[in-house]
Amino acid sequence: MQRCIKCNxxxxxxxxxFLRGKQRFFCKLCDFYFxxxxxxxxxxxKTNQTTILDVAKHLGIAASTVSRALNGKSDISPFTRKAVxxxxxxxxxxxxxxxxxxxxxxxxxxxxxxxxxxxxxxATALASMQQVAINTGYRIMVCHSSExxxxxxxxxxxxxxxxVDGLLVSHSxxxxxxxxIKRVIAKNIPIVHFDRVCNEITTPKVIHEDFKGSFELVxxxxxxxxxxxxxxxxxxxxxxxxxxxxxxxAALQKYNIPIIEEYIYYSxxxxxxxxxxxxYFINLPAPPDGVFSILSRNAIExxxxxxxxxxxxxxxxxxxxFGDDTLCELFEPSLTVFNHxxxxxxxxxxxxxxxxxxxxxxxxxxxxxxQGELIIRDSSRxxxxxxxxxxxQKFTE
Amino acid sequence: MQRCIKCNxxxxxxxxxFLRGKQRFFCKLCDFYFxxxxxxxxxxxKTNQTTILDVAKHLGIAASTVSRALNGKSDISPFTRKAVxxxxxxxxxxxxxxxxxxxxxxxxxxxxxxxxxxxxxxATALASMQQVAINTGYRIMVCHSSExxxxxxxxxxxxxxxxVDGLLVSHSxxxxxxxxIKRVIAKNIPIVHFDRVCNEITTPKVIHEDFKGSFELVxxxxxxxxxxxxxxxxxxxxxxxxxxxxxxxAALQKYNIPIIEEYIYYSxxxxxxxxxxxxYFINLPAPPDGVFSILSRNAIExxxxxxxxxxxxxxxxxxxxFGDDTLCELFEPSLTVFNHxxxxxxxxxxxxxxxxxxxxxxxxxxxxxxQGELIIRDSSRxxxxxxxxxxxQKFTE
DNA sequence: ATGAAAGCGCTAACAA
DNA sequence: TTGTTAGCGCTTTCAT
Numbered sequence: 034m035q036r037c038i039k040c041n042x043x044x045x046x047x048x049x050x051f052l053r054g055k056q057r058f059f060c061k062l063c064d065f066y067f068x069x070x071x072x073x074x075x076x077x078x079k080t081n082q083t084t085i086l087d088v089a090k091h092l093g094i095a096a097s098t099v100s101r102a103l104n105g106k107s108d109i110s111p112f113t114r115k116a117v118x119x120x121x122x123x124x125x126x127x128x129x130x131x132x133x134x135x136x137x138x139x140x141x142x143x144x145x146x147x148x149x150x151x152x153x154x155x156a157t158a159l160a161s162m163q164q165v166a167i168n169t170g171y172r173i174m175v176c177h178s179s180e181x182x183x184x185x186x187x188x189x190x191x192x193x194x195x196x197v198d199g200l201l202v203s204h205s206x207x208x209x210x211x212x213x214i215k216r217v218i219a220k221n222i223p224i225v226h227f228d229r230v231c232n233e234i235t236t237p238k239v240i241h242e243d244f245k246g247s248f249e250l251v252x253x254x255x256x257x258x259x260x261x262x263x264x265x266x267x268x269x270x271x272x273x274x275x276x277x278x279x280x281x282x283a284a285l286q287k288y289n290i291p292i293i294e295e296y297i298y299y300s301x302x303x304x305x306x307x308x309x310x311x312x313y314f315i316n317l318p319a320p321p322d323g324v325f326s327i328l329s330r331n332a333i334e335x336x337x338x339x340x341x342x343x344x345x346x347x348x349x350x351x352x353x354x355f356g357d358d359t360l361c362e363l364f365e366p367s368l369t370v371f372n373h374x375x376x377x378x379x380x381x382x383x384x385x386x387x388x389x390x391x392x393x394x395x396x397x398x399x400x401x402x403x404q405g406e407l408i409i410r411d412s413s414r415x416x417x418x419x420x421x422x423x424x425x426q427k428f429t430e
Numbered sequence: 431m432q433r434c435i436k437c438n439x440x441x442x443x444x445x446x447x448f449l450r451g452k453q454r455f456f457c458k459l460c461d462f463y464f465x466x467x468x469x470x471x472x473x474x475x476k477t478n479q480t481t482i483l484d485v486a487k488h489l490g491i492a493a494s495t496v497s498r499a500l501n502g503k504s505d506i507s508p509f510t511r512k513a514v515x516x517x518x519x520x521x522x523x524x525x526x527x528x529x530x531x532x533x534x535x536x537x538x539x540x541x542x543x544x545x546x547x548x549x550x551x552x553a554t555a556l557a558s559m560q561q562v563a564i565n566t567g568y569r570i571m572v573c574h575s576s577e578x579x580x581x582x583x584x585x586x587x588x589x590x591x592x593x594v595d596g597l598l599v600s601h602s603x604x605x606x607x608x609x610x611i612k613r614v615i616a617k618n619i620p621i622v623h624f625d626r627v628c629n630e631i632t633t634p635k636v637i638h639e640d641f642k643g644s645f646e647l648v649x650x651x652x653x654x655x656x657x658x659x660x661x662x663x664x665x666x667x668x669x670x671x672x673x674x675x676x677x678x679x680a681a682l683q684k685y686n687i688p689i690i691e692e693y694i695y696y697s698x699x700x701x702x703x704x705x706x707x708x709x710y711f712i713n714l715p716a717p718p719d720g721v722f723s724i725l726s727r728n729a730i731e732x733x734x735x736x737x738x739x740x741x742x743x744x745x746x747x748x749x750x751x752f753g754d755d756t757l758c759e760l761f762e763p764s765l766t767v768f769n770h771x772x773x774x775x776x777x778x779x780x781x782x783x784x785x786x787x788x789x790x791x792x793x794x795x796x797x798x799x800x801q802g803e804l805i806i807r808d809s810s811r812x813x814x815x816x817x818x819x820x821x822x823q824k825f826t827e
Numbered sequence: 828a829t830g831a832a833a834g835c836g837c838t839a840a841c842a843a
Numbered sequence: 844t845t846g847t848t849a850g851c852g853c854t855t856t857c858a859t
Contacts, residue, residue, distance in 0.1 A: 081618060085854095096853080097830065101828095110829090113829085127590050127591050128853080129532070130593070131851090132851075132854090133853055135529055135852085137853085137854075140528070151554060156548045160576075163576070176570075179557075191569060194524045194525055194526065195528070196526060219522070220522070333760060334760070359701075360757050363730055483837095492846045493836085494839080497838055497839090498844095526835090528837090529836035531851090532836085532853090533851050534838075829859080830857105830858085831859095832855100832856090832857085832858100833855090834853100836851105839849090841848080841849100843846080
C-alpha cells in the first residue's frame with residue numbers, strides 16, 4: 034500500500050507504531066523507518082461539522098435517503114423518516130447551506146447595501162426588511178458602504194459572489210457612476226433601489242415623496258409667515274439634494290417668492306454639519322427667518338446653535354426637517370418634519386424584490402412611492418392664534 | 431437515441447419538428463408523435479453566471495489554470511496570467527463564494543446576532559465591526575433577534591448552516607436558556623459574546639463596566655445631594671439588569687443609604703416605557719429626587735414627563751442614564767451618562783473573534799472590559815456653586 | 828422505498 | 844508551466 038520514501042519499493046513496507054500522533058512505517062527492504070510528514074495536511078482544516086453522510090452512516094443507509102427524509106419528500110417510509118429525524122437531532126446535524134445553495138443554484142438570501150446603519154432611517158428600514166425576510170424564508174446579508182462609492186462597489190461584488198438571489202440598494206451620497214449597477218442588470222440579477230435611488234437606470238424602485246414632502250414643508254414655513262427661507266442640502270450632485278431642492282423651489286415659486294442662491298447651502302450631511310450651516314445662515318446680510326434641512330438631525334443641530342444665541346424659535350427663526358425620529362419628537366422645541374415612514378419603505382422594497390425574484394422573466398420596473406405625512410410641531414408652529422388659519426389646511430401639489 | 435414512450439422501441443424514432451418550443455419525436459414503428467414533457471426542467475433554474483469553466487473554455491485552457499492565475503499562485507506564466515485576468519474582466523467573472531467556501535471549508539464570514547439595530551449602541555457597534563471586517567478580509571452576516579429568544583436561536587442555526595467561521599452574539603433581553611450556545615461550543619465554532627453576554631458559560635466576552643458605570647452614576651447622584659434614588663431596570667432576569675442593579679446597591683451602601691425595594695422599577699426597556707416608570711416613581715409616597723435608568727433613552731422620556739409637570743431638573747429631580755448618544759447630548763437638559771463606547775466594544779469583540787478563528791486550538795476565554803467614562807451634564811449637575819465640590823472628583827471602586 | 832451516481836463551481840494534489 | 848482528477852456536502856435523476 035505505502036511506497037517507501039527511500040527505496041521507492043512497496044513490498045517491504047509495514048506499519049510500525051506511531052510517532053507524534055502520526056503513522057510510522059518501516060521498510061524491510063532498505064531497513065528504514067519513516068513517517069509521512071505531509072500526511073493529513075488538508076483534512077484537519079476542513080470543518081468538523083456533521084454532514085448528511087455522517088447521519089447516513091450512523092443509520093447504515095444512503096445519503097440520498099437521508100436527504101429525502103429531511104426534506105419532506107413523499108417516497109419514503111414513515112419509519113425511515115422518523116429514524117432519520119431522530120438521528121439528525123442526536124448528531125445535531127445542520128444542513129450545509131453552501132452545498133445546498135450550490136446545488137440548487139439559489140441561496141434564498143437577499144443582499145442589502147446601505148450607506149450607514151447609524152442613520153435612523155436605515156436602521157428602521159433594515160429592521161422591517163428583516164421582519165419580512167424571516168416570514169418569507171429569506172435570509173438577509175447587509176453591507177455598509179460607509180457613504181463611500183468604492184466600498185459600495187466592493188459590497189455589490191461581494192454579494193454577487195455570495196450569489197444572493199437579489200439586491201436591495203440605497204446609494205452612498207457620493208456615488209455618481211452606476212456602471213456597477215448596469216453589470217448587475219446585465220447578469221439578470223433582480224435589484225430594487227430604495228430611498229437613495231439611481232435615476233439614470235430603469236430599475237424597480239421604492240421612493241418616498243421627496244418632492245411633495247419638501248414642497249409641503251417649505252409651503253408650511255411660508256404659511257407661517259416666513260419670507261426668507263434657507264435650505265440645507267447634501268452634496269450638490271446627490272440626487273436627493275436635487276429633488277428636494279426642486280420641491281423647495283416649487284413652493285417658493287407658488288407664492289412668488291424669489292429664489293436666492295445665498296439661501297441654498299450644500300453640505301456633506303455629516304454629524305455636526307448643522308452647526309456650520311447655521312453659522313453660514315446667521316452671518317448672511319439678511320439671515321433667513323425659516324430653514325428647511327433635508328436631514329432632520331442637522332435641523333436640530335441648527336436649533337441648538339440658535340438657542341445658544343437666544344434666538345426665539347419659531348418666532349425669529351423657524352425650522353423644519355425631512356424625516357422623523359425620536360430626537361425630533363423629544364427635542365425642545367420639537368421639530369416639524371415630513372415623516373417618510375422608513376419601515377414602510379423597507380417593507381415595500383423587499384416585497385417588490387421577492388416578487389421579482391420569483392418571476393425573473395416578467396420583471397416590471399415598478400416605481401413605488403410611499404406616502405408621507407407632514408407633522409407640525411413647535412419648531413415652526415406660530416403659537417399666536419392669529420396664524421392658526423394655516424394649520425390643518427390641505428394642499429394639493 | 432430516443433426511446434418511444436409508447437412502444438418503448440428505439441429504432442423507429444426520428445425527430446419531427448418542434449412543439450411549444452420543445453423537440454417533437456415520431457415513432458415510425460407505432461406511428462406515434464410525442465414530446466418529452468419534463469425535458470429541461472432542471473437546467474433553466476440554474477444561475478446563468480459566468481463560471482471558471484466559461485473563462486477556461488473562452489481561452490482554450492483548463493479550469494485549474496484559470497484558478498491559479500486568478501489566485502496569484504506562482505507556478506504560472508506571466509502571459510497566461512495576463513490573458514486570464516483580461517478574460518475574467520471581459521466576461522465579468524465573479525468567483526462563486528459558495529463553491530469556494532465549500533471547497534476550502536471556511537467562508538471568511540462572521541455571523542453577528544444582535545437584538546435590535548434600532549438601539550444606537552448596536553448600530554454603532556455594528557458599524558465598527560464592519561469597518562474592521564472590511565480591513566481584515568472578512569464579511570459580516572447580521573441577524574436581528576428582535577429581542578426574541580426563539581428568533582435568536584433560529585438566527586444562530588441559520589448562521590451555523592451558512593458555515594460562518596465564527597459568531598458574535600449579544601443576547602435578547604428575554605433569553606434565559608443557553609443550550610443553543612452550548613451546541614455552538616460543542617461544534618468547536620469560535621464565539622465571542624459582547625455587551626449582553628451569558629454569564630453561565632465560559633466564553634470569550636467583551637463587556638463594558640456595567641458595575642462600575644452604575645456605581646459611578648449613582649454615586650454622582652448622591653454627591654449631588656440626592657437622598658432618594660430610583661432605578662429603572664430592564665427585565666428582572668436580564669443579566670444586565672442584575673449587574674447594573676448591583677452597582678446601584680453598592681453605591682448606596684457605600685454612603686449608608688438604605689436600599690428600598692419601592693425605588694427599584696423593572697421594565698421591558700421598550701420605547702416609551704420611561705413615561706410609565708416616571709408615572710410609577712412620581713406616585714410613590716416619597717418620590718425619588720434622583721433617578722438612574724439603565725437605558726438613557728428611557729431617562730430622557732422620564733425627563734419629558736418631568737418637564738410636563740414643571741418639575742425642576744436637576745434641583746427637584748436629577749436624572750442619569752447608562753450609555754451616551756446624540757439624543758443625550760442635544761436634549762435639554764442634556765443627560766448625564768456613563769459612556770460605554772459602543773464602537774470600541776464592537777471593535778474589540780471582532781478582533782478577539784478573529785484571533786480565535788485563526789488559532790482555533792489555543793482559544794483563550796478572555797474577558798475584555800472596555801473602560802467607560804462618566805459624562806456629567808445638566809440633568810444632574812447642581813448649578814449652584816455650593817455643591818461644586820463634587821464635580822470632577824475622582825472615585826475609586 | 829432505497830441506493831448509486833452525477834453534478835453544482837471551485838481548488839489542490841498529482842501527473843505530465 | 845499546464846492539464847487531469849478528485850472531492851467539498853448536497854440534491855436529484857435513474858436504476859433497482
